[in-house]
């Protein structure tokens with residue numbers, strides 16, 4: 276595809292929404308309906324055979340020893356932290372620029388989210404800021420630096436090699452928030468296998484999306500996997516009578532697993548198609564706006580996010596031209612009212628604050644056609660110029 280190619284007037288798109296799941300649904304309708312109706316027939320709506328089948332396929336896809344289907348991405352994070360034994364008196368380092376659920380998964384356990392600034396170009400946790408934050412927590416002496424939660428923002432894996440090395444030096448555990456990045460990779464390591472424990476989301480607009488809420492936890496560690504399996508079913512071991520620990524209603528529905536199994540068949544193709552579109556946007560926009568820098572990382576392209584000054588004016592112009600866009604995120608975490616009790620007075624995270632004013636996400640799903648991609652490029656250029 277030539278990104279610079281003009282949009283032919285005959286096929287000029289009327290509108291290009293940020294998300295459009297209807298085309299994918301049409302493409303997969305027969306397969307999804309067959310899968311769902313099989314569940315309706317066998318009637319095992321909770322932990323039916325499709326859940327185990329999906330878990331096997333997900334583990335194989337990413338190279339994790341264990342994949343465990345759970346109720347949502349946010350629950351996946353909380354259950355992983357519970358399995359890791361994180362609780363009262365523990366500090367969990369989390370980027371200041373992410374979805375609120377990353378930090379919301381920490382606080383109910385009695386642990387304290389410690390907000391850390393992100394890297395200007397990757398949008399992900401800044402390893403140097405993380406190490407400085409560990410030193411501050413140690414100096415204050417109130418909390419134990421227990422865990423770090425790098426977030427793979429927009430689908431691009433965080434700098435796990437650097438973060439894991441720092442974490443190991445300080446005895447801090449690593450939990451990957453890969454809600455947006457299943458399908459991404461660093462070198463030959465897939466998301467799901469690059470941290471000791473990883474949480475992802477199957478929210479409908481995620482790269483691998485269900486038709487409702489869902490998520491998964493990946494780990495290489497047998498004892499963490501056993502703990503997560505107990506936590507997901509009220510703390511019970513299998514169908515045992517006793518609660519061995521405090522658990523949750525954390526299971527993935529069988530119907531969601533059936534939908535995901537069907538979608539998994541074309542997932543690798545969809546990721547490849549998202550990559551083609553990202554490459555076209557790079558080529559068509561990089562001389563004019565700041566396009567995402569991959570530096571060897573391979574994104575799942577949940578979102579394609581540019582940085583533009585006058586972001587709100589550009590967004591309005593795109594909207595007037597029928598091009599959907601998104602603001603992920605307009606408010607950095609340390610400015611959310613919900614987290615006020617955990618934000619030290621005067622905390623400033625300058626990069627997170629700047630990004631919140633400048634980021635703009637463009638449409639990037641696998642069913643966009645070439646004319647729509649060219650149209651988005653044309654309209655962004657017109658809006659920015």
Ligand SMILES: Cc1ncc(COP(=O)(O)O)c(C=O)c1O
Nearest residue numbers: 347348349374376377454476478
């Ligand atoms: C970075 C991040 N973490 C956690 C979540 C929570 O996932 P869910 O909506 O499946 O609970 C999301 C979902 O949007 C997310 O983007």
